[in-house]
Amino acid sequence: MDMERLVQARALLEDVTPLRSDCGRLCGGACCQGERGDAHGMLLFPGEAALYVSAAWAQVTPLPYALGGAPALLLTCDGACPRAQRPLACRLFPLFCRMRETGMDIVLDPRARGVCPLFLYGLQGLSQDFVQAARAAYSLLMQDDEGRAFLQGLSDACSLGVTRPARGAR
Ligand code: SF4
Ligand code: SF4
Structure with missing residues (x-):
C-alpha cells in the first residue's frame, strides 16, 4: 500500500x-489484554509491518492464510505500547468495514462482541468524531x-468467521 496513504489513515x-x-477505564483496557502466551493480536494492514521492524515492544508474525492476495501478518504486544x-487495527477498534456490493458499511466489529463493553450500545454510543x-x-x-x-478479504473472512480476534483500540 502507498505508505503516504497508510500514514494519513493512521493520522486521522x-x-x-x-x-x-x-x-x-470502563473495562480495564480489555482490548489490550489478551491472555499471556496466546496468539491474539492485531492484523496489520498492507505495508504496516515496515513501521514495526525496530519496535522492541511488538512482534510481527505471519499467519497461515492470506488476505487480499497477500500473507496476513499479526502484530502482538504485551498490552502496552x-x-x-x-497500529491501525487498534485505532479503528471496535469499528469494522463491511464490504457490500453497494459500497462499504461502517459497523461494530463482530470480534468486539464479548470484549468491548461499547458493543452493546451500537454506533450511536460511540463518539461521532x-x-x-x-x-x-x-x-x-x-x-x-x-x-x-485487504478490506474485502477481511470482510469476507469475518463473515465466514475465519480470522482471529482483534485486540487493541484505545
Ligand atoms: S475500545 Fe472497548 S475494549 Fe477497548 S478500551 Fe475501549 S471500551 Fe475497552
Ligand atoms: S493499543 Fe494495540 S498495540 Fe497498543 S497495547 Fe493495545 S493492543 Fe497492544
Whole structure:
C-alpha cells in the first residue's frame, strides 16, 4: 500500500477515541489484554509491518492464510505500547468495514462482541468524531488497490468467521 496513504489513515485516528473520555477505564483496557502466551493480536494492514521492524515492544508474525492476495501478518504486544505507534487495527477498534456490493458499511466489529463493553450500545454510543474519522480512514484505504483488497478479504473472512480476534483500540 502507498505508505503516504497508510500514514494519513493512521493520522486521522491519532487524536480521536471511541468515547470522548478514556473508555479503557470502563473495562480495564480489555482490548489490550489478551491472555499471556496466546496468539491474539492485531492484523496489520498492507505495508504496516515496515513501521514495526525496530519496535522492541511488538512482534510481527505471519499467519497461515492470506488476505487480499497477500500473507496476513499479526502484530502482538504485551498490552502496552507507545500510543503514537499503535497500529491501525487498534485505532479503528471496535469499528469494522463491511464490504457490500453497494459500497462499504461502517459497523461494530463482530470480534468486539464479548470484549468491548461499547458493543452493546451500537454506533450511536460511540463518539461521532471517532466514527467520522474511522469512515474517512476507511475511505482513504479503499482508494488503494492493496488496501481495498485487504478490506474485502477481511470482510469476507469475518463473515465466514475465519480470522482471529482483534485486540487493541484505545
Ligand atoms: S475500545 Fe472497548 S475494549 Fe477497548 S478500551 Fe475501549 S471500551 Fe475497552
Ligand atoms: S493499543 Fe494495540 S498495540 Fe497498543 S497495547 Fe493495545 S493492543 Fe497492544
